[in-house]
Amino acid sequence: MIQVQNLHKAFKTKTGLVQAVRGVSFDARDGEITGLLGPNGAGKTTTLRMLYTLMSPDEGSVSVDGIDVAKDATAVRRRLGVLPDARGVYKRLTARENIAYFGELHGLDAATIAQRTARMSEALGMEDFLDRRTEGFSQGQRTKTAIARALVHDPKNVILDEPTNGLDVMTTRGLRNFLLQLRAEGRCVIFSSHIMQEVAALCDRIVVIAGGEVKATGTPDELRARAGHDNLEDAFVKLIGSEEGLHA
Numbered sequence: 301m302i303q304v305q306n307l308h309k310a311f312k313t314k315t316g317l318v319q320a321v322r323g324v325s326f327d328a329r330d331g332e333i334t335g336l337l338g339p340n341g342a343g344k345t346t347t348l349r350m351l352y353t354l355m356s357p358d359e360g361s362v363s364v365d366g367i368d369v370a371k372d373a374t375a376v377r378r379r380l381g382v383l384p385d386a387r388g389v390y391k392r393l394t395a396r397e398n399i400a401y402f403g404e405l406h407g408l409d410a411a412t413i414a415q416r417t418a419r420m421s422e423a424l425g426m427e428d429f430l431d432r433r434t435e436g437f438s439q440g441q442r443t444k445t446a447i448a449r450a451l452v453h454d455p456k457n458v459i460l461d462e463p464t465n466g467l468d469v470m471t472t473r474g475l476r477n478f479l480l481q482l483r484a485e486g487r488c489v490i491f492s493s494h495i496m497q498e499v500a501a502l503c504d505r506i507v508v509i510a511g512g513e514v515k516a517t518g519t520p521d522e523l524r525a526r527a528g529h530d531n532l533e534d535a536f537v538k539l540i541g542s543e544e545g546l547h548a
């Protein structure tokens with residue numbers, strides 16, 4: 301369970317202050333997939349970075365399974381599996397070694413790492429490239445490696461920043477099934493996307509974000525009803541107030 305209360309974050313730039321996130325609040329429950337949907341520049345990545353302890357908010361709070369990120373970031377990190385926007389796999393290591401390295405950082409023994417790697421590889425379809433060096437990997441292969449690595453310690457909460465970015469249709473379908481599997485295991489899953497069909501197809505709850513603010517929160521049906529449109533695409537456009545940056 302991840303609870304987000306009134307997050308704010310601004311960045312100083314040469315041309316002035318950029319207010320990236322302005323008062324974002326939402327709850328992401330266990331056994332559900334929560335989608336953060338918004339156009340380019342909406343503040344999704346910045347919000348997720350504050351959730352996974354990479355950045356501290358200017359204001360507001362985040363708690364993971366009841367633990368305040370500001371009070372015990374280490375305990376929070378143990379409960380989180382994160383696919384960051386920069387995937388950053390080590391190119392001199394094979395996919396298996398990338399996963400094992402993260403397992404070792406989490407203090408797992410070799411047998412546990414081998415067992416989790418086998419499970420993840422099967423779920424994500426990594427058998428063909430598991431023992432290849434990641435240098436030269438396709439985007440999909442890199443993303444799968446980064447996801448497997450992020451989940452090696454079997455975290456209860458999973459945060460993925462635009463997980464299907466740059467993936468082909470078949471790989472995206474595989475990834476969707478994988479996220480549904482994580483949900484069925486009772487995990488709390490949050491992912492960000494600017495593709496409304498994807499969010500609508502997968503999410504139990506959608507947080508619509510634009511201009512650093514939450515514009516609406518609800519199930520796909522609730523959002524349709526609130527916007528007064530049966531068509532989800534029209535509903536999102538109405539909730540966001542613009543079509544810009546929403547489509548793939």
Ligand SMILES: Nc1ncnc2c1ncn2[C@@H]1O[C@H](COP(=O)(O)OP(=O)(O)OP(=O)(O)O)[C@@H](O)[C@H]1O
Nearest residue numbers: 311313318320339340341342343344345346347494
């Ligand atoms: N480190 C930074 N320094 C300055 N501005 C930043 C920084 N990080 C984010 N921003 C700005 O904050 C705003 C929100 O960016 P963010 O990356 O959170 O959006 P996003 O919703 O993830 O967008 P996208 O879908 O394009 O990835 C943007 O205007 C961006 O330029």
